[in-house]
Amino acid sequence: MSAPDGPVGTERSLGQLVSTATSEMSALVHDEIALAKAQLRQDVKRGAVGGAAFAAAGTVLIFSLPMLSFALAYGIRTWSGWNMAICFLLSFAANVLVAGVLALIGVVFAKKAKKGKGPQKAAASAKETAAVLQNVKPHPRSVGPAPAVGATLDRVGDKASAVARSSS
Numbered sequence: 001m002s003a004p005d006g007p008v009g010t011e012r013s014l015g016q017l018v019s020t021a022t023s024e025m026s027a028l029v030h031d032e033i034a035l036a037k038a039q040l041r042q043d044v045k046r047g048a049v050g051g052a053a054f055a056a057a058g059t060v061l062i063f064s065l066p067m068l069s070f071a072l073a074y075g076i077r078t079w080s081g082w083n084m085a086i087c088f089l090l091s092f093a094a095n096v097l098v099a100g101v102l103a104l105i106g107v108v109f110a111k112k113a114k115k116g117k118g119p120q121k122a123a124a125s126a127k128e129t130a131a132v133l134q135n136v137k138p139h140p141r142s143v144g145p146a147p148a149v150g151a152t153l154d155r156v157g158d159k160a161s162a163v164a165r166s167s168s
Contacts, residue, residue: 036122050109
């Protein structure tokens, strides 16, 4: 609910109520747009992390193979005394294992980014807000005799509370 624009104890006019309702609906639409942007930004960030992990896996596989293969192969040869060909195969297998772990990390982040329902959540929230606003109807006016002055003020107060309830 909004605070009255005038001094305490005075009633707001219908124009003030409409103005307040319009500004609150405008703020609601702006907030929905901001929410959609934030959720989309989060999904894009997750996708970027997954892509970076895939790039890191490729980089490790391509650029570290010669250096790591030689070092590991000669280390295995020194430790075990096996043939150099077997040592190089074991070295290659270790490099492929590291690249596979990095690729799995990339897959996990890519799935998280794909599961992110940011835009769908924002669209559902906007549709729900629109549905609620469509069902808001003004209170019917009585066609009977004109009410007393005190009764008119009560009806205006009822309208103000109805507008406040519909906009909150």
